Amino acid sequence: MKRREFIRILVAGSATLLVLKPVKSSDIFVYVIDSSRCIGCGKCVKACRAENHVPEGKYRTWVERYVVYSNGELENVYVESPMGGEFGFEEVDIDTERILRAYFVPKLCMHCDKPPCVKVCPVNATWITEEGVVLVDKSHCIGCKYCIQACPYGARYFNHHEKVVDKCTWCYHRIMRGMRPACVTVCPTGARVFGKLTDEHIQDVLKERDIRILKPELNTRPKVFYKNIGWEVW
Amino acid sequence: MSSEVVEGFVYPNHEVFWGVLIVIYPYLVSIITGMVTVYAIAEFWRKELKDIEKLVVISSLPFVLSALLPLLLDLGHPQRAFEIYITPNFSSVMAVFGIVYLTELFALLGEMWFLFRVDIVRRAMNEENSVLRLFYKILTLGVYDTDEEAIKVDRKAIKILTGVELIAAWCLSYVSFLFGVVKSNPWWNTTILPVSFVFGGLAAGGAMVMLLYLLFTEFYRVDRKPEIISTLANYVFYFMLAAFALETINTILYAYKEDVAWAVIKLASTQLALPLAIQVIGSLEALLFLKYVCYKCNMGKINTPFIVIASITILVVVFAMRWNMVIGAQLIDYGLRGFVSYTPPLWGREGLIAALAVLMAPLIMLPIVAYFFPPYEKRVRAVL
Numbered sequence: 001m002k003r004r005e006f007i008r009i010l011v012a013g014s015a016t017l018l019v020l021k022p023v024k025s026s027d028i029f030v031y032v033i034d035s036s037r038c039i040g041c042g043k044c045v046k047a048c049r050a051e052n053h054v055p056e057g058k059y060r061t062w063v064e065r066y067v068v069y070s071n072g073e074l075e076n077v078y079v080e081s082p083m084g085g086e087f088g089f090e091e092v093d094i095d096t097e098r099i100l101r102a103y104f105v106p107k108l109c110m111h112c113d114k115p116p117c118v119k120v121c122p123v124n125a126t127w128i129t130e131e132g133v134v135l136v137d138k139s140h141c142i143g144c145k146y147c148i149q150a151c152p153y154g155a156r157y158f159n160h161h162e163k164v165v166d167k168c169t170w171c172y173h174r175i176m177r178g179m180r181p182a183c184v185t186v187c188p189t190g191a192r193v194f195g196k197l198t199d200e201h202i203q204d205v206l207k208e209r210d211i212r213i214l215k216p217e218l219n220t221r222p223k224v225f226y227k228n229i230g231w232e233v234w
Numbered sequence: 235m236s237s238e239v240v241e242g243f244v245y246p247n248h249e250v251f252w253g254v255l256i257v258i259y260p261y262l263v264s265i266i267t268g269m270v271t272v273y274a275i276a277e278f279w280r281k282e283l284k285d286i287e288k289l290v291v292i293s294s295l296p297f298v299l300s301a302l303l304p305l306l307l308d309l310g311h312p313q314r315a316f317e318i319y320i321t322p323n324f325s326s327v328m329a330v331f332g333i334v335y336l337t338e339l340f341a342l343l344g345e346m347w348f349l350f351r352v353d354i355v356r357r358a359m360n361e362e363n364s365v366l367r368l369f370y371k372i373l374t375l376g377v378y379d380t381d382e383e384a385i386k387v388d389r390k391a392i393k394i395l396t397g398v399e400l401i402a403a404w405c406l407s408y409v410s411f412l413f414g415v416v417k418s419n420p421w422w423n424t425t426i427l428p429v430s431f432v433f434g435g436l437a438a439g440g441a442m443v444m445l446l447y448l449l450f451t452e453f454y455r456v457d458r459k460p461e462i463i464s465t466l467a468n469y470v471f472y473f474m475l476a477a478f479a480l481e482t483i484n485t486i487l488y489a490y491k492e493d494v495a496w497a498v499i500k501l502a503s504t505q506l507a508l509p510l511a512i513q514v515i516g517s518l519e520a521l522l523f524l525k526y527v528c529y530k531c532n533m534g535k536i537n538t539p540f541i542v543i544a545s546i547t548i549l550v551v552v553f554a555m556r557w558n559m560v561i562g563a564q565l566i567d568y569g570l571r572g573f574v575s576y577t578p579p580l581w582g583r584e585g586l587i588a589a590l591a592v593l594m595a596p597l598i599m600l601p602i603v604a605y606f607f608p609p610y611e612k613r614v615r616a617v618l
Contacts, residue, residue, distance in 0.1 A: 059246045079243040122328035123317040143310015145251040152418030154245030154568050163310030
C-alpha cells in the first residue's frame with residue numbers, strides 16, 4: 001500500500017467514525033421541583049425505597065425542611081431532615097411569630113451535565129447516558145468511594161451489603177419504558193415534575209424567572225431545577 | 235467505622251467514608267517521596283550521603299510495596315482493583331496514580347538491580363547455599379560482566395532511573411491532588427494543600443532515613459558519620475519548616491477570609507484537638523531538636539537520643555497532618571451546616587488493628603529485603 005493511499009484510508013476512516021459517533025440527544029430528561037407544593041409527607045422517599053430496594057438509613061431521595069426565623073436581627077436558618085423525611089416531620093420548636101418562612105425541599109441526584117462523580121471514577125464504572133442520566137455499573141464498581149467524595153450534593157451512598165456505591169437513577173428502568181420515576185408518580189401534590197427537556201410542560205416551567213439550580217458556582221450544570229426556594233437552600 | 239452527627243444538619247447519606255486506612259496511604263506515600271528524594275540528593279548533589287545509598291534503596295522497596303495495602307483493604311471490591319489498569323478513566327486522578335505507582339515500583343526495582351548488580355554476581359558465584367546461589371543466579375539475568383566499563387554503564391543507568399523515580403515519587407506525593415480536586419470539600423479545595431503535603435512527606439522520609447541509619451549502623455556495626463546525620467538533619471529541618479509554615483498560612487488565610495465554610499471548619503476542628511495539638515507542638519519541638527542535632531554534628535558529635543526523638547516526632551507529626559487532612563475534611567458535611575465525629579473501630583478490615591498491621595508491614599518486610607540485599611558488610615567486634 002502506498003503512503004498516499006494509506007493516508008486517504010486513514011482520513012476516510014476517521015471521518016466515518018466521526019459521523020457514526022452518536023450525537024448527544026436533545027431529548028434529555030430533566031426534573032423540576034416546586035417547593036411551594038411539597039407538604040413533606042415522605043411518600044416519595046418510601047416509594048423510592050420500595051422501588052429500588054434502598055437499604056435502611058440510606059437515601060436516593062430525601063426531604064429537607066427549612067425554617068427561617070428572626071429575633072429582630074438578621075435571619076437564622078434551621079434545617080432538618082429526620083430519617084430523610086421518610087416518615088414526615090414533627091412540629092418545629094420555634095415560636096411561630098418569629099418564623100419568616102418555612103418550606104420543604106426534596107433532594108436527589110442532580111444528574112449533572114458535568115458530573116464530578118463521573119470525572120473521578122477510576123474505572124469508568126459510572127457514566128452519563130445519552131438521555132442525560134448518571135448511572136453506576138454495580139458489577140464494575142470497585143468501591144473506592146471517590147465518587148461519593150466528589151458529589152457536592154451528598155446524593156451518593158455506600159451500599160454496605162453489596163460493597164458498591166449507589167445512587168438515584170431517576171428510576172431508569174421505568175423512564176425508559178415511558179413511565180415516570182416512582183417518586184414523581186406517588187407525589188400527591190405534583191411537587192415533583194419529570195419529563196424531557198423539549199416537553200411543553202417542562203418548557204413552561206423553565207421559562208419562569210424564579211427557577212434555580214443548586215450550587216451553580218461549582219459549574220456542575222444540574223438537571224434538577226427548583227422553584228420557590230430561598231437563598232438558604234444549597 | 236462509626237460516625238455520628240455532632241452538631242447541625244448533615245445530608246442523610248453523610249458519613250466518614252475514608253477512614254484510618256486512607257490516612258495511612260498518603261502517609262506511606264509521603265515517606266516514599268522523602269526517601270527517594272534523599273536518594274536523589276545523594277546521587278546528584280551531596281557526595282557525603284553516598285554511604286547511605288544502598289540503605290535508602292532497600293528501605294524504599296518495602297514502603298513502595300506496602301503503599302497499596304491500605305488502598306486494597308479500603309476498597310469494597312479489592313478483587314476488582316486491577317480494573318484501574320484494564321478500563322482506566324484518564325480524567326480520574328486515582329487512575330493516573332495507578333500508572334504512576336507502577337512507574338515508581340519498576341524504576342525502584344531497576345535502580346536496586348543496578349546498584350546491587352556487582353554484589354548479586356559475587357554471591358551468584360560464591361554463595362555456599364545452593365538455593366541462594368540459584369536465587370542470585372536468576373537475579374543476575376545472565377549478566378556477569380563486572381569490569382570497570384560495565385560498572386560505568388550501571389552508574390549511568392542508576393542516574394537515569396533515579397531521575398525517573400524522583401519524578402514518579404513527587405507525582406505520587408501529589409496524591410494530595412486526589413483530595414485537592416474535590417471542589418465540593420472546602421478543606422481539601424485549596425492550592426496550598428498539595429505543596430504543603432509534599433514538604434511534609436519530604437520531612438517524614440528524611441526522618442525515616444535518619445532512624446534507619448541509626449538502626450542499620452548499629453546492626454552492622456558500622457561507624458556513624460556525623461556529616462551524614464548533619465546533612466540529613468539540615469534537609470529535614472528545612473522541609474519541616476516549609477510544611478509547618480504552609481499549613482499555618484493555609485489556616486490563617488481561611489480564618490481571615492471567613493467564607494461560609496469557615497464557621498463549620500472552626501467548629502469541626504474541636505473534634506481534632508489532639509492531632510492539631512500534636513501537629514503544632516510536635517513541629518516546633520522537632521525543629522528545635524533538629525537544629526541542636528546539626529549543631530552537635532558540626533562539632534563532630536552524634537547525639538543519638540535527640541536524633542531518635544526528633545525523627546519519631548516528625549513521623550508522628552506528619553501522621554497527624556495526614557489525619558487532619560483526610561479525616562478532618564470528611565467530618566464537615568457538604569451542606570456546610572454541620573459536622574460528624576469519627577471513631578475508628580478496633581477490629582475489622584477498616585479497624586485500628588488492621589491499620590497498625592499495615593503501618594508495620596514495611597518494617598516487617600525490611601529485614602527480609604536486607605537479608606538478601608545487605609546495605610553494609612557486617613563487621614565483627616572482637617571480644618576481649
